[in-house]
């Protein structure tokens with residue numbers, strides 16, 4: 001080896017070490033956070049590499065195992081990570097992939113990829129953030145093995161016998177020096193793995209939890225692809241047509257799949273994906289899906305005479321009422337744009353998506369006149385309802401901030417005009433409302449008492465919802481508008497706090513309110529503006545000392561601490577039983593209270609829960625409550 005090449009070797013070596021220590025120094029730069037989200041990201045990072053093998057057509061099975069002590073194993077039957085010596089790096093390609101940032105992409109440019117894309121940071125990052133990682137590659141007739149600790153190989157690549165198979169198995173153990181909590185959540189993993197299985201038709205993905213004696217295993221494999229995804233999302237709804245529509249086409253290296261189905265509800269659910277990544281901000285594929293659908297349904301409504309010559313076209317949102325749709329594209333060079341880099345920018349996708357819908361959805365509508373008519377008629381109903389809603393909405397809209405007179409009569413507003421410090425308490429019942437009004441700090445706390453139950457928004461269209469006095473009062477008080485017309489800059493309170501009794505009625509009202517926020521004011525949930533107050537369950541008095549208990553489990557420890565003798569225990573059945581001072585002390589005072597921030601990270605799950613709890617079908621609701629009694633209570637805390 002001459003001096004020159006040995007120099008280069010040393011130099012590249014240094015660069016590698018620097019790369020990994022940079023990852024360990026600032027892990028959040030690479031994986032977003034070192035909390036739960038970042039921890040789970042490690043798994044998805046490895047899985048994404050296996051998914052790439054599947055998208056390239058070399059892998060049809062991926063197994064994920066959660067081991068004892070929270071190690072993760074990802075096994076695939078792809079080509080296996082190459083093990084030959086890397087010509088420039090003078091070490092095995094495997095080691096390059098596992099120790100150099102962004103090394104993955106250099107191998108094969110001509111394939112569809114998730115890894116290295118939007119979230120992809122490469123398996124080297126997973127390696128750097130693991131206490132240890134072991135990799136086994138089956139390739140070229142042999143089994144190869146290597147172990148790493150905190151990103152560095154502890155020995156050379158070893159041979160562990162012969163095999164005729166190919167594939168990669170990576171086992172890693174997240175480094176507790178980096179992650180505070182390394183406990184993997186089965187639900188979080190299963191949710192995304194299921195989604196990946198929907199998005200990659202016929203790919204088998206399994207998840208097995210081996211942490212407890214009683215092992216848990218789920219296997220996802222959907223021969224219907226995103227058509228099965230639609231069926232899954234609509235599984236508790238009344239649907240038409242019975243089988244979701246499904247279209248696919250490949251053109252100029254762009255694979256397009258679309259699926260859709262209507263349900264008898266009123267909300268629109270469209271999910272779009274590019275290379276298996278959810279494009280939350282939409283993009284060319286989603287826009288094309290919507291515009292093609294709008295054009296086709298309008299054409300059809302005219303042909304059927306449902307739209308008369310002198311009438312304007314239906315609007316897209318009316319056509320999409322009750323629609324569940326998925327558009328998934330796979331392309332070689334996805335361009336992600338937008339604030340959160342989740343909007344697809346590739347313009348060539350537009351024409352391809354439009355043409356597949358034009359041809360195939362067009363043909364479907366021709367051949368299925370019954371369904372076509374049903375879609376057009378539902379659209380007509382939606383358009384009429386929206387017209388009525390517009391009129392009702394005018395009543396709720398505040399023209400400018402000074403128009404205090406239009407605020408609802410029963411709102412006890414705060415004196416502050418700074419939304420950032422202002423809080424709105426939505427309180428169940430007039431009597432609790434009265435206590436809250438007296439007990440609050442009127443400078444920054446406003447109280448809106450709601451009488452009785454609000455309307456179940458899951459079972460009503462917007463015009464009826466806006467006809468409901470309680471909901472109108474709430475919308476007016478918030479000031480942001482509703483649905484597509486939301487203007488977050490007009491939000492009058494940055495904390496909106498739901499305060500209901502700790503009983504069945506209270507939890508029902510809370511769910512009704514949350515459903516309303518979820519369906520019509522989701523941006524407030526997404527921004528973390530919605531909270532749930534936690535009033536105490538018990539007041540325990542002993543002598544002059546008073547204890548408030550917020551959880552059932554706090555009772556025993558307290559009793560063993562202070563003794564039962566001469567102790568007075570009062571169970572609060574409702575907020576109304578507390579006097580204004582007690583309410584302030586326990587539930588309103590920012591110094592003492594505890595609030596739960598409502599966080600609907602997983603909108604699929606939230607949609608499902610609200611549909612089941614609030615929707616038309618009784619049977620799934622009973623089943624859900626029986627099997628998920630504990631989660632429902634958690635949702636309901």
Ligand code: 0RA
Pocket residue numbers: 046049050053076078079080081082097104107108123168170
């Ligand atoms: C680099 C190049 C090739 C495959 C892979 C990496 C690869 C990485 C991982 C990670 C988990 N499973 C994986 N499977 C494959 C292409 C190999 C070739 O051209 O034969």
